[in-house]
Each structure stands twice: as C-alpha cells, then as structure tokens.
Amino acid sequence: MKLTLKIWRQSGANDKGALVDYQLDGVSPDMSFLEMMDMLNEQIINEGGEPVAFDHDCREGICGMCSMYINGEAHGPDRGVTTCQLHMRMFQDGETIYIEPFRAASFPVIKDLVVDRSAFDRIQHAGGYISVNTSGNTQDANATPISKIDADKAMDAATCIGCGACVATCKNSSAMLFVGAKVSQYALLPQGQVEAADRVLNMVKQMDEEGFGNCTNTGACEVECPKGISLENIARMNREFLKASL
Amino acid sequence: MTTLNSKIPEGPIKDKWTTYKDKIDLVNPANKRNIDVIVVGTGLAGGSASATLAELGYNVKAFAYQDSPRRAHSIAAQGGINAAKNYQGDGDSTYRLFYDTVKGGDYRSREANVHRLAEVSANIIDQCVAQGVPFARDYGGLLDNRSFGGVLVSRTFYAKGQTGQQLLLGAYSAMNRQIGRGKIQMYNRHEMMDVVVVDGKARGIIARNLVTGEIERHSAHAVVIASGGYGNVFFLSTNAMGSNVSAGWKIHKKGAFFANPCYTQIHPTCVPVHGENQSKLTLMSESLRNDGRIWVPAKKEDAAAIRAGKKKANDIAEEDRDYYLERRYPAFGNLVPRDVASRAAKERADAGYGVGHNETGEAVFLDFAAAIQRYGKEQAKIKNLDANDADLVTQLGKKVVEAKYGNLFQMYEKIVDENPYETPMMIYPAVHYTMGGVWVDYNLMTTIPGCYCIGEANFSEHGANRLGASALMQGLADGYFVLPYTIGDYLSDDIRTGKIPTDTPEFEQAEKEVQEKIDFFINNKGSKSVDHFHKRLGKIMWNKVGMSRNEKGLQEAIAEIKALREEFWKEVTVPGTADTYNEQLAKAGRVADFLELGELFAKDALERNESCGGHFREESVEEDGPQKGEAKRDDENFAFVSAWEYKGEPSDAVLHKEQLEFNDIELKQRSYK
Numbered sequence: 074m075k076l077t078l079k080i081w082r083q084s085g086a087n088d089k090g091a092l093v094d095y096q097l098d099g100v101s102p103d104m105s106f107l108e109m110m111d112m113l114n115e116q117i118i119n120e121g122g123e124p125v126a127f128d129h130d131c132r133e134g135i136c137g138m139c140s141m142y143i144n145g146e147a148h149g150p151d152r153g154v155t156t157c158q159l160h161m162r163m164f165q166d167g168e169t170i171y172i173e174p175f176r177a178a179s180f181p182v183i184k185d186l187v188v189d190r191s192a193f194d195r196i197q198h199a200g201g202y203i204s205v206n207t208s209g210n211t212q213d214a215n216a217t218p219i220s221k222i223d224a225d226k227a228m229d230a231a232t233c234i235g236c237g238a239c240v241a242t243c244k245n246s247s248a249m250l251f252v253g254a255k256v257s258q259y260a261l262l263p264q265g266q267v268e269a270a271d272r273v274l275n276m277v278k279q280m281d282e283e284g285f286g287n288c289t290n291t292g293a294c295e296v297e298c299p300k301g302i303s304l305e306n307i308a309r310m311n312r313e314f315l316k317a318s319l
Numbered sequence: 320m321t322t323l324n325s326k327i328p329e330g331p332i333k334d335k336w337t338t339y340k341d342k343i344d345l346v347n348p349a350n351k352r353n354i355d356v357i358v359v360g361t362g363l364a365g366g367s368a369s370a371t372l373a374e375l376g377y378n379v380k381a382f383a384y385q386d387s388p389r390r391a392h393s394i395a396a397q398g399g400i401n402a403a404k405n406y407q408g409d410g411d412s413t414y415r416l417f418y419d420t421v422k423g424g425d426y427r428s429r430e431a432n433v434h435r436l437a438e439v440s441a442n443i444i445d446q447c448v449a450q451g452v453p454f455a456r457d458y459g460g461l462l463d464n465r466s467f468g469g470v471l472v473s474r475t476f477y478a479k480g481q482t483g484q485q486l487l488l489g490a491y492s493a494m495n496r497q498i499g500r501g502k503i504q505m506y507n508r509h510e511m512m513d514v515v516v517v518d519g520k521a522r523g524i525i526a527r528n529l530v531t532g533e534i535e536r537h538s539a540h541a542v543v544i545a546s547g548g549y550g551n552v553f554f555l556s557t558n559a560m561g562s563n564v565s566a567g568w569k570i571h572k573k574g575a576f577f578a579n580p581c582y583t584q585i586h587p588t589c590v591p592v593h594g595e596n597q598s599k600l601t602l603m604s605e606s607l608r609n610d611g612r613i614w615v616p617a618k619k620e621d622a623a624a625i626r627a628g629k630k631k632a633n634d635i636a637e638e639d640r641d642y643y644l645e646r647r648y649p650a651f652g653n654l655v656p657r658d659v660a661s662r663a664a665k666e667r668a669d670a671g672y673g674v675g676h677n678e679t680g681e682a683v684f685l686d687f688a689a690a691i692q693r694y695g696k697e698q699a700k701i702k703n704l705d706a707n708d709a710d711l712v713t714q715l716g717k718k719v720v721e722a723k724y725g726n727l728f729q730m731y732e733k734i735v736d737e738n739p740y741e742t743p744m745m746i747y748p749a750v751h752y753t754m755g756g757v758w759v760d761y762n763l764m765t766t767i768p769g770c771y772c773i774g775e776a777n778f779s780e781h782g783a784n785r786l787g788a789s790a791l792m793q794g795l796a797d798g799y800f801v802l803p804y805t806i807g808d809y810l811s812d813d814i815r816t817g818k819i820p821t822d823t824p825e826f827e828q829a830e831k832e833v834q835e836k837i838d839f840f841i842n843n844k845g846s847k848s849v850d851h852f853h854k855r856l857g858k859i860m861w862n863k864v865g866m867s868r869n870e871k872g873l874q875e876a877i878a879e880i881k882a883l884r885e886e887f888w889k890e891v892t893v894p895g896t897a898d899t900y901n902e903q904l905a906k907a908g909r910v911a912d913f914l915e916l917g918e919l920f921a922k923d924a925l926e927r928n929e930s931c932g933g934h935f936r937e938e939s940v941e942e943d944g945p946q947k948g949e950a951k952r953d954d955e956n957f958a959f960v961s962a963w964e965y966k967g968e969p970s971d972a973v974l975h976k977e978q979l980e981f982n983d984i985e986l987k988q989r990s991y992k
Contacts, residue, residue: 085899103593105734111598111850118848118903123895126902128386130559132599134730135484136390151733158733183530184900191507194387198499202492203451207371207799209442211449215406218460228453228478231485235389264451 074100074161077169078113080125083182090182092171102162106149107132107139109161126185134158134299137234140241141186142173147238147297155236155299175241179248179284190237192283193251199279200272201255203264223261230257232300239294239302245286250294252280253306260313270317277314323576323962323977326760327431332983333413336435339761340804344811351376353817354810355539357524359511359566361388361494363487363791364774365545367798370493373502375803377810380537381494382506382526384561384905389491392547392559393794396483397604397727398467399475400791402440407464411472413437420789421984423469423656424754424782425932425952427582427960430983431761433780439800440792444476446799450489454478466609467787469656469991475788480604480727486791490798509535510905511566512833514542514573514770517825521570521770525829527837529905532898534833536826538819540810541769543802544570548753548775550583552913552920553865554857556750557589557602563909564916567757567776575765576962576975578778579755580916581924584785584933585866586751587613587660590734591675591682600749601734603685604727605787608653610690610720611744613660615672615683617641625674632674632684632743643667651991658784658933659991661748662950665866674745686743691716748866752790754781754933755923758962758977762805763797766962771806773797778960783932840907841897845890849907852887856880856910856917864921869937873925877918881970884914918969923961926974929953946988954986 075098083090097113104112107129114124130138139156143149149159164170172186180188205211231254239250256273259265265272288307295304328339346354354377358369361383369381369388383391405411416437421428444462448454454476455463464473478485497503508529515523515538523538549564550556571577588603616622617639624630643663645652655663664683667673675682695716699706706712717740721728728739735745756779757765757772765772774794781789863876887910895901930939930950939951960977 101594101596103736104596105598108596108598112596115848115850118892118894121894124903126900130385130390130561131392131395132560133395133557133601135395135481136385136392136559138385138390153729154733158730160733160736162736187900190386194389194495194498194505194507197492197495200499202496203449204496205446205449206374207367207446207493207803209439209446209800211445214404214444214448214454215461219456220460221456221458224453224456224460227451228455228485231453231478231488232481234484235387258453259451262451262453264449 074102074164074166076100076164079169079171081173082125082185085184086181100161102160104161105132105157106143106159106161107157126187128187129157132157135234137236140175140188140236142175142241144171147175147241148299153299153301155234175237177240177246179246180237180240190235192285193235193237193248195283196248196252196276196279197255200275203259204268217263219262227258227261230254230261230302230306233302234300236299238297238299240285242293242297243286244291244293245289247288247294248280248283248285249288249307249310250298250302250304252276253310254302256310256313257306260309269313273310273313273317322766323758323975324760325429325977326762327429328761332430332434335431336438343804343808346807346811346814348376350814352378354378354813355380355818356541356543356806357537357539358382358543358545359524360391360545360547360774360776362391362393362545362547362774363483363490363794364776364798365543366391366487366490366494367795368543368545368773368802369503370490370497371799371803372806373497379497379503380506380539381503382509382511384508384510384529386507388494388505388507389488391487392562393487393791394484395559396791397480397602398606399465399477399482399788400443400486401467401474401786401788402444402476402792403437403474404441404444406462407473409472411474415472416440416474418984419470420780420786421782422989423784423786425784425989426782426954426958426981426986427931427979428780428782429979430981435801436780436793436796439796442800443792443795447486447489450492452478452485452489465606466654468605468608468654468660469651469786477606480606480724483791486795490795511569513829514570514767515825515829516573516767517819517823520768522819523821523826525826525833527833530900532901534830536821536830538821540813540816540819541771541806543771543773543806544757544776545774545798546776548756549913549916550750550753552856552917553750553860554853555592555597555600555861557586557600560599563912565909565912567772568912568916570757570765570767570770570772572965574767574965575770575772576758576964577756577919578758578960578962579923580920580963581864581927581934582754582783582932583750584657584752584754585661585748587657587664587748588685588746589749589751590731591745591747592677601730602749602751603731603744603746605657607685607724607727610723611653611685611687612642612689613644613653613683613685614640614642615667615674619671622672622674622680626676626680628676632686641672648991655991656784656786661866662935664748668747675747682745682747684743685746687720687739688743691720691740694719752785754779754783754785758960762808763802764805764809769809771802773802783934836908837897837904840891840893840904843891843893845892847890847892849891849893849903849910852883852891853910853913855883856914859883860917860920864924867935867937868924870925873921876921877925877970880914880918880921884918887911887914915969919963919972922969922972923963926961927957929957931957945992946990952988958986
C-alpha cells in the first residue's frame with residue numbers, strides 16, 4: 074500500500090505546530106498502525122530528519138499509552154480497539170490519513186502526538202482507591218460473597234485503560250466516562266461502600282478543577298472507547314454524586 | 320573465591336519465614352519518617368512495594384518511564400494469579416504449590432524462597448479482594464478458579480483475560496492513596512540512568528526526565544529495582560516496547576551479580592510472526608489451554624497444503640489430526656508446562672508439520688471446537704433445551720467460550736483477521752519472560768548493600784522455567800509481603816543517618832558519566848538507526864540462543880554480538896537533541912545495555928552444558944527409555960545458580976556458583992507423561 078500521511082508536528086508545548094505531509098510506500102495490510110508509524114520513522118531517520126514522537130508501549134491494547142486522533146476519530150476508524158491494535162487493512166491503498174494528537178485543554182501537547190494525561194492520575198489520587206493497608210490480615214477473600222452480576226459489572230467498569238479517548242472524542246472534553254468507570258467499580262462492590270460518598274465528591278471535584286467539561290449525553294465516548302465502557306457508568310456516578318450531596 | 324551468601328534462615332522449611340519475621344530488627348514509626356526509599360519501576364512488584372513502604376511510613380520516591388504507573392507491563396498479564404487457597408477442595412495446599420513451583424522450575428530454584436512465596440500466596444488474594452479487585456466469581460458469589468500448566472489442581476484466580484490489569488490497577492490504587500497523602504513522590508516519564516553507591520551502599524540514583532532531558536540526582540537510604548524482565552533482548556517478544564534491562568544492568572555494572580541470564584521463557588501460545596516490519600509479538604493466554612486443544616496435521620502433505628493455502632484447518636478430518644501434546648504427555652495433555660509445550664511445537668514445525676503461512680511454516684493450531692460442543696451441551700441441559708440440536712449447542716457453547724476468553728478472541732481476530740470461533744487459532748512460541756535476573760539473597764538484596772531487586776527483574780523463585788500465573792504471584796508477594804519486612808531489617812541501621820546529600824563526589828561522578836553517554840549519542844551521527852541494531856541483535860539471539868542451543872551456535876553468537884556492539888558504538892545515529900522528548904535517545908541507551916547483556920546471556924548458556932527448564936542444550940537429551948527425546952538435566956554438575964560478576968567486557972565476567980540444596984523435595988526427572 075502507498076499512503077499519504079498528514080501528521081501533526083509540534084516541537085514542544087509552546088510551539089504552534091502544523092500538519093506535515095509524508096509519503097510512505099510498501100505498507101502491508103497486515104501491519105499494525107504503529108508498525109506503519111515505525112516504518113515512517115525509520116524512513117525519516119534514514120533521511121536525516123527527526124522522527125514523529127508518539128506514545129506507545131504494550132502494543133496489545135491494554136496499557137492505554139497509545140493515543141492518536143486518526144481521520145477525525147480517537148484510535149482511528151475501527152471499533153473496540155486502541156491505535157496499537159488498529160491494522161492497516163482498515164485503510165485503502167492510496168489513501169490520505171490525518172494523524173493528530175488527542176485534543177483537549179486538559180491534555181496539553183508535549184511533542185508531536187504525545188500529550189500529557191497526568192490530569193487522569195490526579196483524579197485517581199483524589200479518591201480512586203479503597204483505604205486498606207497491606208497487612209496479610211484482611212478477612213478471607215471468600216468471607217463476603219458478591220453477586221456474580223455485580224462482580225461482572227464492576228469488572229466491566231474496571232476494564233478502563235485510562236487512554237483518554239473519551240475526552241478526546243467528547244465535544245465538551247468531558248472525563249465523565251473515565252471517572253464514572255472508577256466510581257462505578259467501587260460503588261458496585263461491598264468493599265467500596267465505606268468511602269463511597271467521599272470518593273465520588275472528591276473525584277468529581279478534582280475532575281472539575283482539571284478543567285474537563287461536563288457530559289451532555291451525546292454518547293460519543295462510549296462509541297470510541299476501546300474497551301466498550303458503558304454510558305451507564307456516568308449515570309451511576311451522577312446517582313452516587315447526588316446521593317453523596319444530599 | 321565465592322562471596323555469595325544466600326542468608327537462608329535456619330530451621331525447618333515451613334518455619335523459616337515465620338521465625339525470620341519474629342527475629343528481624345524493626346524501625347519504629349517515628350523513625351520511618353526520616354528514611355527515604357527509591358523504587359524504580361511501578362509494575363506489580365514496584366507498585367505494591369511503593370504503596371506498602373509508604374503505608375508503613377517510609378518516604379518513597381517511585382520512578383516509571385511511562386506516563387503513569389498504571390501503564391507498567393504487568394498490565395498485560397492475561398491469565399491469572401496462583402494462590403494456595405484450596406477453595407476448590409481439589410487437594411491444593413501450601414506444600415503442593417511449593418512442590419509444583421520447584422518441580423516446574425526444573426529444580427533450579429531456591430527451596431526456602433519458593434516456600435515463602437507459597438506461604439504468602441493466599442494473603443495476596445485476600446489483600447486484592449479488600450482493595451476492590453473484581454476477580455471472577457461463580458453464581459454463589461464466591462471466587463472462581465481455573466487451571467494452568469504444570470499443575471493438577473485449579474488454583475488460579477482470574478479477572479477475565481485481564482488479571483494483570485486488575486491486579487496492577489489494585490496496586491496503582493494503593494499507590495494513588497499514598498501519592499495523595501504525599502508519602503509517595505511519583506516521577507513519571509523518568510528513566511533511571513545509574514545507581515549511586517556511597518561507602519559501599521546504594522544511596523541514590525541518577526534519573527533523566529524524558530520530557531525535558533534534565534538529569535536529576537535523587538538520594539535515599541535504599542534503592543529498590545523493580546524494572547521487569549529483559550525479553551526484549553530478542554527484539555521480538557511479548558514485552559512492551561519500552562521494557563528493558565537497563566536498571567538491572569546498571570546495578571550489575573556497579574557490583575550486583577547477574578544470575579542465570581540464559582533462563583528465558585518461550586511461551587507456547589503467541590500469535591505467529593507475520594513479517595519483517597513486526598514490532599512485537601502478542602500472547603494468547605495460557606488459560607486458553609484449559610479448553611483449547613493443540614494439533615497439527617498427522618500427514619505432511621496436509622500440512623504442506625495448509626501452508627500453501629490450498630487447505631484450511633477445518634478440511635482436515637479428525638483422524639488425520641495429531642494432538643501431539645495429548646499423545647506425548649497423556650497425564651497433563653494440553654496443560655504441560657510452557658517449556659515443554661514450546662519445544663513440542665518446535666519439534667513438529669521442524670519435522671515439517673507446521674501450518675504457518677510464513678516461509679518457515681512456524682505455527683500450530685489451537686482449536687476450540689471440542690470445548691464449544693462440550694460447553695454447549697452442558698448449557699442445553701442446564702437450560703432444559705434440546706442437547707441434540709447442533710446449531711443451538713454450537714451457539715450456546717460459543718457464548719460460554721466468549722464469556723471466558725472473549726477479549727483474547729477479539730484480540731486475535733484484530734491481528735490475524737480470522738474468526739477463532741469458526742476456525743482454529745494459529746499460534747507459535749515466542750519470548751515472554753525471563754527467569755534470570757539480578758542475583759538476590761533471601762532478603763531480596765543484591766550484592767550491593769542497600770540495593771534490592773524484586774519481581775521479574777531478580778533471578779527469582781522460578782528456577783529454569785516459570786509456571787503460568789506465577790509471575791503475578793511473585794511480583795505481588797515481593798512487593799506487598801516480603802520486601803517490606805526484609806528492607807526494614809536493613810534500614811534499622813539507618814535511623815540516625817539523616818538525609819543523604821546529593822552534592823557529593825559520588826553523585827557528581829555518576830551524573831558526569833551519564834551526561835557523557837548522552838552527549839556521545841547525540842553527537843555520534845552514524846549511519847544506522849537504533850532499531851537497526853536492535854533487530855540484528857534479536858535475530859542473533861533468536862537463531863542461536865533461542866529455543867534450542869548448542870555449543871557451536873553459542874560461540875558464534877558471542878562473537879557476533881561482540882562485533883555488533885563494536886559496530887553500534889561506531890555507527891549508531893540518534894536524531895534530535897537531548898533537551899526535548901527524544902525516544903530514540905532513550906532507546907539508544909537501552910539497546911547499548913542489551914548488546915552487553917546478550918553476550919553474557921550466550922556465555923551463560925554456553926557454560927550451562929545441561930538442559931533444564933527453558934534452557935535446552937541439544938547436547939543434553941535423554942537418549943533412550945520412556946523419556947527419549949526429552950531434556951536431560953545434570954544435577955551432579957549443574958545444581959547451582961550461576962551468578963556473574965561484572966569485570967568490564969561480558970567475556971571477562973566472573974562466574975560465582977550458589978549451590979542449590981534440596982532438603983524437602985527429592986530431585987527427580989521432571990515427567991509430565
């Protein structure tokens with residue numbers, strides 16, 4: 074396959090940045106999108122240029138490190154995958170592909186396609202945990218039965234990889250799917266009940282302070298989420314928030 | 320000549336850890352506030368250690384090269400975590416987990432460490448459930464288990480095919496609580512460049528901020544390395560792209576012995592290589608072998624037809640299939656340990672029965688058709704439906720398989736573009752885990768006082784082969800339950816030391832060396848990229864130090880790696896500058912270390928002229944009897960840990976032997992037949 078790539082290049086946080094055109098030939102449809110990017114970077118290095126910076130690590134869709142806004146969609150045109158799992162067979166020979174960083178005021182660009190998502194970490198610091206010390210003396214794991222339905226729902230919420238596609242996709246740059254997933258995981262489990270009220274209030278407060286927008290129920294986040302996190306989690310967070318505020 | 324003291328406590332094996340804990344020195348809570356600990360790496364081992372040390376009251380500085388601790392590669396572990404809970408009442412016990420692990424490791428691990436691991440395993444599950452880790456449950460609300468390779472019980476706890484993710488997020492949440500309290504200072508996008516040794520003790524590190532390029536000095540009373548394995552020395556592996564040996568290698572160069580570098584786990588079920596531009600390999604969890612059956616065609620012509628694309632897996636009649644693991648190992652069948660399963664796959668592929676579409680034919684089938692039928696019939700009966708309705712049974716069966724392995728099937732389909740519910744998966748072995756690593760004593764301390772090494776980064780409890788679902792167990796055991804005790808015993812001497820200054824000649828010198836190396840890379844302006852060298856190193860490793868090794872190949876590998884290393888230092892090019900985010904620069908340093916490790920790895924493999932676990936020497940095979948063709952261990956000459964001391968070039972490394980003593984388990988031929 075032969076491709077034209079229009080890639081966002083920005084040397085640093087304070088640089089203006091612009092789309093730059095690249096031609097790449099010999100791309101195989103079996104390659105992953107990031108392998109295509111590796112190939113491009115090898116070409117750029119061999120021509121004496123500076124390779125395109127992008128975040129990536131596990132390359133199997135679980136670490137949440139890769140981002141990229143491809144042809145106007147977070148993680149590109151495929152569904153239920155991260156950019157690293159997107160394969161070139163989703164594109165046509167001769168196609169022009171636009172590659173941009175995740176765009177949100179709360180995710181400032183570090184360089185090229187690399188953005189700073191530490192706001193997500195700070196929201197977790199505010200309450201994304203259960204306050205239990207490591208002791209080896211907690212009660213036996215089977216002491217509290219948990220209904221399979223709740224355990225499975227908690228697991229579905231906990232599947233969030235923290236990539237930020239929800240924020241990048243949302244017209245309001247809302248992080249409510251991300252925060253809702255964490256709040257839901259604990260709200261659904263008996264272990265999370267003790268601190269439930271403080272948790273949701275503190276996490277939402279931090280979310281607002283980081284400058285993320287609010288949810289207007291368009292549901293784009295759910296569509297683009299590589300892990301299929303359900304909009305239900307936002308509803309559950311709102312319910313928890315209301316309960317805690319009354 | 321040997322300077323190795325493993326410091327194993329006296330007494331019967333089942334009492335060692337308890338007695339040890341009763342007698343160690345403790346640090347009182349007020350004094351802990353005056354003690355700093357650096358933890359490098361935030362995976363299961365580093366994350367759990369950071370959180371626990373901070374809970375105890377120490378001031379922790381944690382470092383990760385990723386943009387968040389949650390991204391460490393422990394997150395990619397799929398199948399599960401072992402614990403001797405015996406919830407299934409199928410005969411499990413601490414002793415049995417201990418025994419299985421020592422046997423699975425082909426009798427090349429330290430008994431006392433493994434027993435301790437088995438003892439604390441049950442606590443891990445309790446701790447994780449208390450943290451809100453959503454393990455799989457059955458309809459009664461209790462925890463579910465499944466089986467992994469090399470054992471005859473179901474002791475593996477899991478969270479779909481994302482157990483590592485959930486456990487890491489548990490440790491990450493425990494870290495977040497401490498970061499929020501200010502007890503952990505988190506340094507994301509930072510790479511450890513060197514350890515700083517002051518008066519013979521590890522007292523800090525030099526780190527590089529990967530965003531700004533700034534070189535930073537960080538001091539502490541102890542340094543903990545939890546930086547994972549070095550499988551990426553093969554270039555292609557199931558490791559993350561950034562996974563590297565550098566932290567372990569830097570401490571090796573400052574005095575920490577490196578143990579058993581040749582012990583590498585080649586995982587039998589990975590998606591086969593598709594082409595030259597491949598950047599990494601993807602694992603398909605071992606849990607799939609609970610239900611999947613592995614086979615190749617029994618006739619060579621069928622295999623050839625499949626390779627040529629003229630036949631499909633489903634065209635091969637049942638009687639023309641060779642379920643070679645079930646045939647060779649009837650007692651364990653598809654659930655033999657990883658090393659055995661990998662070698663068996665290679666044996667079939669080498670003999671011409673492989674089914675891969677690539678030139679080498681390197682793939683075998685992993686088939687779920689039988690499981691789909693079995694589950695479907697069971698569901699039909701439970702739901703009181705017609706168990707003879709073939710379509711219905713298939714549909715119900717697929718649902719069960721989807722519930723168990725859905726995410727893995729989806730991952731496979733995205734990569735290969737084939738539907739594994741309809742046609743068998745194609746799989747082949749790939750580099751996955753390294754049992755070797757930095758040598759540590761019973762306290763998990765390296766041969767540098769005050770420098771600890773935990774998790775996959777140390778040479779660990781897995782001997783020459785790790786059993787499935789034991790890596791997560793070891794990482795969390797080290798971080799939650801072992802290190803927090805053992806490090807306290809060491810730090811009790813430091814309560815009057817006060818803060819370690821960073822304006823000393825030792826820090827100055829270490830920083831200078833780091834800066835010089837960075838300047839070299841930026842200014843070298845060679846003609847070949849970092850990846851160019853990494854790929855070539857990987858090819859040498861895979862072809863000559865891979866799944867099967869022989870003297871000639873290893874000697875060639877040693878010479879070739881040395882030559883490649885020399886070429887690297889002349890010809891490598893690193894674009895860009897050192898004061899912005901520069902991934903090539905970071906990678907250059909990592910590949911430089913791989914080029915040294917690779918040679919030591921081959922040297923260690925050459926030295927160990929026996930076959931054990933993942934290390935298979937073609938010269939050491941059972942010649943006859945029921946075990947004909949299986950790996951042959953040599954306990955008389957090789958029942959030791961090889962611990963290498965750095966002396967400059969890898970070829971100058973000095974071997975120290977820690978003799979392994981087996982008092983509680985009888986050394987025998989490992990049989991899974």
